[in-house]
Amino acid sequence: MLASVTPGAAAAPTSAGSFVAAARPRIILFGDSLTERGFDQPGGWAAYMAANYTRRADVVNRGMSGYNTRWAVQVLPYVFGQPTASAGSGGSGGGAGALAGQVLFATLFFGANDAARKEGPEHSARQHVPVDEYGRNLREMVSYMRATGISRILLLTPPPVWAPGRRKHMLWRVGEASKDWPLDRTQEATQPYARAAAEAAQELGVPCLDLNTLLQQEEDWGERLLCDGLHLTPTGQEKLWSLVREAVWREWPETRPEALKTQFPAWDAIDFADIASSFLPQGEQQGQDGAAKEKAGGKAAAAAAAGVANGAKA
Amino acid sequence: MLASVTPGAAAAPTSAGSFVAAARPRIILFGDSLTERGFDQPGGWAAYMAANYTRRADVVNRGMSGYNTRWAVQVLPYVFGQPTASAGSGGSGGGAGALAGQVLFATLFFGANDAARKEGPEHSARQHVPVDEYGRNLREMVSYMRATGISRILLLTPPPVWAPGRRKHMLWRVGEASKDWPLDRTQEATQPYARAAAEAAQELGVPCLDLNTLLQQEEDWGERLLCDGLHLTPTGQEKLWSLVREAVWREWPETRPEALKTQFPAWDAIDFADIASSFLPQGEQQGQDGAAKEKAGGKAAAAAAAGVANGAKA
Incomplete structure (x- = not known):
């Protein structure tokens, strides 16, 4: 349903709405x-x-x-x-x-x-x-x-x-x-x-x-x-x-x-060959902190993940 | 439970937490x-x-x-x-x-x-x-x-x-x-x-x-x-x-x-004889827009009510 509104937008995690306040x-x-x-x-x-x-x-x-x-x-x-x-x-x-x-x-x-x-x-x-x-x-x-x-x-x-x-x-x-x-x-x-x-x-x-x-x-x-x-x-x-x-x-x-991460990657840290991947929460992006994410669970994890969808790759 | 933490604080509506973002x-x-x-x-x-x-x-x-x-x-x-x-x-x-x-x-x-x-x-x-x-x-x-x-x-x-x-x-x-x-x-x-x-x-x-x-x-x-x-x-x-x-x-x-109402009453619009009443959502405060509140329902109504917990009495 999201796709029909914004074909180019990254698929948001289920609770993305809360990122507005939380991320x-x-x-x-x-x-x-x-x-x-x-x-x-x-x-x-x-x-x-x-x-x-x-x-x-x-x-x-x-x-x-x-x-x-x-x-x-x-x-x-x-x-x-x-x-x-x-x-x-x-x-x-x-x-x-x-x-x-x-x-x-x-x-x-x-x-x-x-x-x-x-x-x-x-x-x-x-x-x-x-x-x-x-x-x-x-x-x-x-x-x-x-x-x-x-x-x-x-x-x-x-x-x-x-x-x-x-x-x-x-x-x-x-x-x-x-x-x-x-x-x-x-x-x-x-x-x-x-x-x-x-x-x-x-x-x-x-x-x-x-x-x-x-x-x-x-x-x-x-x-x-x-x-x-x-x-x-x-x-x-x-x-x-x-x-x-x-x-x-x-x-x-x-x-x-x-000491804090910026929200969203720096523009020159975006992977220009695969733009969407740069905007996925870090767990999905790098597949290395899945366990931590599982453990934290729910909204907090989603918010935390959104918070680190940043320029860590740069 | 709230009272044990803040004896003097106004009793918050059930969804008061959302007011932080919404009010x-x-x-x-x-x-x-x-x-x-x-x-x-x-x-x-x-x-x-x-x-x-x-x-x-x-x-x-x-x-x-x-x-x-x-x-x-x-x-x-x-x-x-x-x-x-x-x-x-x-x-x-x-x-x-x-x-x-x-x-x-x-x-x-x-x-x-x-x-x-x-x-x-x-x-x-x-x-x-x-x-x-x-x-x-x-x-x-x-x-x-x-x-x-x-x-x-x-x-x-x-x-x-x-x-x-x-x-x-x-x-x-x-x-x-x-x-x-x-x-x-x-x-x-x-x-x-x-x-x-x-x-x-x-x-x-x-x-x-x-x-x-x-x-x-x-x-x-x-x-x-x-x-x-x-x-x-x-x-x-x-x-x-x-x-x-x-x-x-x-x-x-x-x-x-x-054209907008301020959040919370102006200090000199507070009812000094009954302080808590000045901070109740307007519906409860004045009892005149209860119907509208019922109709709107849920979180939106609560947010709207919080938004008008202001100096309307002044």
């Missing part, structure tokens, strides 16, 4: 506006990441502006799917365990809104989450992500707040009337959240990128890296990408782009 | 290096698109450098899944029809390599595909994409080639020895492919963005928009994004970001 690993960026703005141009940190992982992994941005961890726990099932343990109970199609082995790594980057001051303007009082609850929520999120099969999680602490930039931003937004208002965010209020995140990371055994500390070590960090005392300038975005890259590649060298 | 629509960019480099920094056209569609759609880059349409037809099943018609025959999980309704639109952007000159250096002779075959392959790709349920396809013609830039690039890559070599690509050789793409588009009833013609209308297009006589400079990337945006939003106004 290329995903990197999931889970966080607040600092993540949501990751594709901002020029030079968002998520865009740098996507460029670095081209043909190797998809960068999936799940940043939600303004969210604190209390609200973020609500979306866990929609972002990460069901825990693997309940695999059997799921209905058809990509339910429980669908993510296992498909997520290369994930970033968990909340706290900037949790740390909004309860004593600040109305919006910050509504975003505020007590630091103890923040720590509990982080633990819950890491547990949940792990339960869905994600083994590599990088926890980031909230960035430092630069009060002069925050004040300037408020004056620009609200006008002169706000010049005596309390700030919605301060570094004093944020620092305990950064410490709580680092403690949670240590307890959970996940690597922590202490952005709060690291950015403050940069020259003119407030003016140069933050555009409103909290969010990143293009230079700040680039700095964040370099810090994330350094942490991820040091922690998990196997996730470096050069 | 947020996807935009699929299918093409050669001009697409693969779409996340390049600063200012790749895919990155601009991702920034514009933040919280609303995922941009999935399926560009494959150096590919002509002959090789691209091989990867159709892996990029787009199985045609809907064969839904019954698929195995478990996201087989046939998995994409229907999930792809907001797709771009189809090949020809730069098909048009490589057979009389050029070895690499271009190997990439060359006769113009008739190119036209047939485009028709096959559009048919295949439609068969998987994608209704909005934008066809792009290959960009114009700027010979001086191409020559300069060759000298830089190969050295002085190449100064009398034939060029691998020329506008004379490429133009027929652009015409063939436009003709195929008209015949198929899909909109065509005639990049080949449009870029030539720009001032200093060769020097300013192309970095090597073929690929895009940052300015060229930005121009391409503005042209794609204009074509897509004119053709399908319903795909404009402002």
Whole structure:
């Protein structure tokens, strides 16, 4: 039936449809506006990441502006799917365990809104989450992500707040009337959240990128890296990408782009005399890992096979 | 079982796992290096698109450098899944029809390599595909994409080639020895492919963005928009994004970001007194479209429901 639609297309394995989601690993960026703005141009940190992982992994941005961890726990099932343990109970199609082995790594980057001051303007009082609850929520999120099969999680602490930039931003937004208002965010209020995140990371055994500390070590960090005392300038975005890259590649060298296979062969690695053979899953192509494929079984094997239908022959 | 892992998380619908792939629509960019480099920094056209569609759609880059349409037809099943018609025959999980309704639109952007000159250096002779075959392959790709349920396809013609830039690039890559070599690509050789793409588009009833013609209308297009006589400079990337945006939003106004709902409610639209209720699929949340949900049935309904778990209450 496939042939009638696409006479020239390679015969796809039975479950080829799932390759759309499964064949290329995903990197999931889970966080607040600092993540949501990751594709901002020029030079968002998520865009740098996507460029670095081209043909190797998809960068999936799940940043939600303004969210604190209390609200973020609500979306866990929609972002990460069901825990693997309940695999059997799921209905058809990509339910429980669908993510296992498909997520290369994930970033968990909340706290900037949790740390909004309860004593600040109305919006910050509504975003505020007590630091103890923040720590509990982080633990819950890491547990949940792990339960869905994600083994590599990088926890980031909230960035430092630069009060002069925050004040300037408020004056620009609200006008002169706000010049005596309390700030919605301060570094004093944020620092305990950064410490709580680092403690949670240590307890959970996940690597922590202490952005709060690291950015403050940069020259003119407030003016140069933050555009409103909290969010990143293009230079700040680039700095964040370099810090994330350094942490991820040091922690998990196997996730470096050069350690990953590209999806589909490089054009000059295609066997021009027998084009279709270059696009068969590797097991069928080389007949050497059939046993491994048999053993893994089902969708995972098919996905893995598709993932290695690459330029290994070159 | 879910509750034991995440006491605070919203109870997910049975098939919540599939929401990871399904809840947020996807935009699929299918093409050669001009697409693969779409996340390049600063200012790749895919990155601009991702920034514009933040919280609303995922941009999935399926560009494959150096590919002509002959090789691209091989990867159709892996990029787009199985045609809907064969839904019954698929195995478990996201087989046939998995994409229907999930792809907001797709771009189809090949020809730069098909048009490589057979009389050029070895690499271009190997990439060359006769113009008739190119036209047939485009028709096959559009048919295949439609068969998987994608209704909005934008066809792009290959960009114009700027010979001086191409020559300069060759000298830089190969050295002085190449100064009398034939060029691998020329506008004379490429133009027929652009015409063939436009003709195929008209015949198929899909909109065509005639990049080949449009870029030539720009001032200093060769020097300013192309970095090597073929690929895009940052300015060229930005121009391409503005042209794609204009074509897509004119053709399908319903795909404009402002016409789409964001995934998950805006933070200030959350019902702070009953947080969990804000994250239930809309049917359960408001109890007013239960009938429609029943009718749609199964995974599609669940995905649709998840897609509208947004700030409609605000």
